[in-house]
Amino acid sequence: MISGPRSIALFATLLVVVTAAAFGLSRLYATPRALDLTPPAAYLAAPVPVTADAPAAAPVGGQLVDQRWLEQTSRRTGIPLPALRAYADAQLSGVGGCELGWTTLAGIGWVESHHGTIDDRVLTLDGRSEPPIIGVPLNGEGPVAAIRSTPTSAAWHGDEVWERAVGPMQFLRSSWEPWAADGDDDGVIDPHDLDDAAATAARYLCASGRDLTSGEAWTDAVLSYNRSREYVEAVHAAATTYAERAGQ
Numbered sequence: 001m002i003s004g005p006r007s008i009a010l011f012a013t014l015l016v017v018v019t020a021a022a023f024g025l026s027r028l029y030a031t032p033r034a035l036d037l038t039p040p041a042a043y044l045a046a047p048v049p050v051t052a053d054a055p056a057a058a059p060v061g062g063q064l065v066d067q068r069w070l071e072q073t074s075r076r077t078g079i080p081l082p083a084l085r086a087y088a089d090a091q092l093s094g095v096g097g098c099e100l101g102w103t104t105l106a107g108i109g110w111v112e113s114h115h116g117t118i119d120d121r122v123l124t125l126d127g128r129s130e131p132p133i134i135g136v137p138l139n140g141e142g143p144v145a146a147i148r149s150t151p152t153s154a155a156w157h158g159d160e161v162w163e164r165a166v167g168p169m170q171f172l173r174s175s176w177e178p179w180a181a182d183g184d185d186d187g188v189i190d191p192h193d194l195d196d197a198a199a200t201a202a203r204y205l206c207a208s209g210r211d212l213t214s215g216e217a218w219t220d221a222v223l224s225y226n227r228s229r230e231y232v233e234a235v236h237a238a239a240t241t242y243a244e245r246a247g248q
Contacts, residue, residue: 096202107239116168127194
């Protein structure tokens with residue numbers, strides 16, 4: 001079973017090329033041939049808080065996941081604790097409306113932004129990347145689609161010419177607004193807040209009542225996030241690895 005810092009480093013090395021290709025890409029690729037990947041063992045429960053023992057550390061306000069599990073699983077998987085909290089709480093809250101496992105969200109979070117830490121960024125305790133993540137311009141060069149910015153989206157990312165995805169889960173404004181959710185119940189919905197971004201991703205993936213326990217539906221859901229076969233395979237590899245590490 002995969003575990004320990006050396007395996008984390010190896011895993012990062014194996015995925016870095018795919019990550020570089022996937023980070024900031026548009027959701028508008030040509031549809032690839034069908035995939036039928038078995039959903040990762042992602043329905044591994046993220047446990048609710050227990051009352052028998054005091055938690056190892058004070059959880060963040062509104063947190064749903066058990067703090068002891070959170071700290072132990074963060075060490076086993078290498079996922080930063082604020083990111084793991086966001087993914088697990090999105091599962092436990094049922095915000096998506098379907099049976100979505102935290103490891104699927106973790107797989108996407110890894111491929112999109114290394115859980116908000118890409119390019120040596122720091123993920124703060126409240127789930128924000130410092131500095132904030134602004135994706136590449138979607139200018140039609142290389143593998144990205146050409147998408148013009150709008151005044152509304154430019155207010156997000158500052159580019160008045162080309163659209164850009166923002167935040168650790170790399171949302172375009174057009175895909176964010178229909179599904180936006182307040183994942184940490186702080187009264188603010190912000191794509192730069194990983195708690196909100198994970199909850200919004202859960203709603204996006206569960207759209208149209210998908211049953212993500214089937215391989216075909218799981219694949220379709222991830223393809224809806226980014227229409228690239230390589231992207232789906234990278235997310236599946238990451239999610240499966242995290243499930244294996246967490247299940248020790």
